[in-house]
Amino acid sequence: MYVAVKGGERAIDNAHAWLAEERRGDPAIPDLTVPQIREQMTLAVNRVMAEGSLHDPDLAALAIKQARGDLIEAIFLIRAYRTTLPRFGASAPVDTGAMTVSRRISATFKDAPGGQILGPTFDYTHRLLDFALMAEGEVPAAPQAEANAQDTPHILSFLDQDGLIERALPDDTPPRDLTREPLELPADRALRLQSLTRGDEGFVLGLAYSTQRGYGRNHAFVGELRIGTVEVELNIPELGFSVEIGEIELTECETVNQFTGSKTEPPQFTRGYGLTFGQCERKAISMALVDRALRWQELGEDFVGAPAQDEEFVLSHCDNIQATGFLEHIKLPHYVDFQAELELIRRLRTAAMEG
């Protein structure tokens, strides 16, 4: 008798056992530790935290280990864990102006108060494989300098003083929360930014790139890119003041976009904004470009039909956990629907041939 559908349970158990073995790899090679991943695969850890929407380097490293290095799978593990956590409160907005910067560059001004700090970047490395890394070896210590004790002002604030850039006024409206409410369109900028910072790096990069190539071009310069640590403070209503609960690393990108004015706005520079957990600068820059492209309506620009301008398109498709789940679900059995289609096609063919 035909019993192909039976045995599903055993098949799953066996698949999991095999997966565990494959994840471990050759047992003669030492097991990779979570601290090793956290310390040496930092940018992967940062991406998992950014798109997982959870700042926890140890758990992100664990997720990468468990996912065999598949970062989307790791992000998925973090998201699924994150949703089970109780929420104790919301932090006060972090002050990136008070960031302790490890990297800060501007493409618009040669120098500015606070200076340019190249920081730990791949930018000017020659992309030559370093075969020395195949052997184990200590890394020589990098030169040290005194940290700047002053706050580092945002470079765009200098343009703001001259009235040359659109004003970014503080807004205390509590933002909607993408992780707690269903996405409702049209979205506001806060919701779009939430969506983009969780969005897939590759997808957001591709959209940003498309704007540069003319699909909704917005003439972006990196006004400032800064990476560093900021303090996180939590308001404790019972105490009447806020308490510092820790420090997190962030990447912030502000773009300056040329703007010749529209029906509603005078000629001035406009802004795009990107902010992510950890050092994720490709993502932060991409996010800023897409943010700017999505602001066409608010700035009175034309919708030219570019994908990056299309809020519903961008927000509905940038989440890689949603995307990969739905994409991969077509691996699941569809015998029933397929059978229905088979019957239909046979009937239509018969009708067509007879007709």
Place this chain on the structure above:
Amino acid sequence: MDDYNFAYLDEDTKRMIRRALLKAVAIPGYQVPFSSREMPMPYGWGTGGVQVTAACLKPDDTLKVIDQGADDTTNAVSIRKFFQRTAEVAVTERTQDATIIQTRHRIPEAPLQPGQIMVFQVPIPEPLRFLEPRETETRRMHALEDYGLMQVKLYEDIARHGEIATAYAYPVKVEDRYVMDPSPIPKFDNPKMNDSPALMLFGAGREQRIYALPPHTKVESLDFEDFPFVAGKADHPCAICGSTESYLDEIITDDAGSRMFVCSDTSYCQERSVQ
């Protein structure tokens, strides 16, 4: 699984889903937005159904989970195991013994009973989505009861093919108001939704929508007077139990492409074979 709450979801999330479910029942066929959570299984693999089931389960429930009509398909096994672990509920393969039945793509052959709840996993809840991709537009169409686009599509099918070329996820109209996607069940199953004694709940996790059919609700498959809806299936008896009433899977049995047809509802087939 002591680290997780009963039925996995935290109580805040369950309350949010429960409120959406009550509104869904009060407005049959209307898609209620809900803030779907990431689940420990992928979007597209039944997260909507799993969240609805988790919000409905009580400790004395008996759960049945099917995928393609079968209890032993891998994803059904996986979801059933999840609830055995997180809610410690009894499980069954017998349709008649279940209080909650979570399903992907089928309605069981055995008649449903009062008090039973069917939970459907839904990939794309919007019946108009493939005619109009924008949510902002389709929401307006539902608000205005503007289903002209759907009528045109069905009519064009008839003009081109002589019949409506939709074999599964065949749209229905609920209580003469909302056009609804019945999830990708074969249209063979559509008539089972009309005036059913069971409560039917639909969960779309990735798309963040919940909708419902209370028991004894009028559910009509869209058609035209001169082209009435026909619930079709393969014109064969089941090779195992001999049923001529049930929906069939087609199986290729050798290299020459020989075929056999067997019930897609394995529980129904097994029970008939034993008798």
Place this chain on the structure above:
Amino acid sequence: MDDIFAGGFTDAPRQSADAFRAALEAMARPGTRHALQAQAPAPLSPAAAALILTLTDTGTPLHLAGAHDTDAVRRWIGFHTGAPICPAAEAQFAIGTWDALHPLDRFAMGDAEYPDRSATLIVEMAFGRPTHRLTGPGIDGHLDAHIPGDRPVAFPLGLDLFLTSGGEMSALPRTTRLEAL
């Protein structure tokens, strides 16, 4: 009962699961009665108290109508659910007697694009003999039940009602058609 800390669910996940299923059954089968119990300060009935514990939290503005707006009730709800107490127009849930809840057009009935954004009223009453014949979704043919009166409906817009009487509850979704007996 004055102790605001008493009366909540001792095993919230399981008790609220049972209570919700009763509420779901009630809404799915209008007019049918279901047992539901939780202790709360008067005049909250045990059934109404259980509905509040099961369905409300800090995200659901709740309106207390008439005699139900007491300090003890406010504190009990605040402690057990955190639901913010609000005026009728902002309410997602409202509780009171039929008369105290009037006029009903104060409550949100949803809008054409989002008919679900409507208030759910918990009507405290004493179940008696059937007053109306009920027909519509959820009802096999018809059912006779005790209903406090008609309510504004412009389907798909409308108000959904839970009716509570001591430890019993039934529901009246907007789809149910009423005919006075």
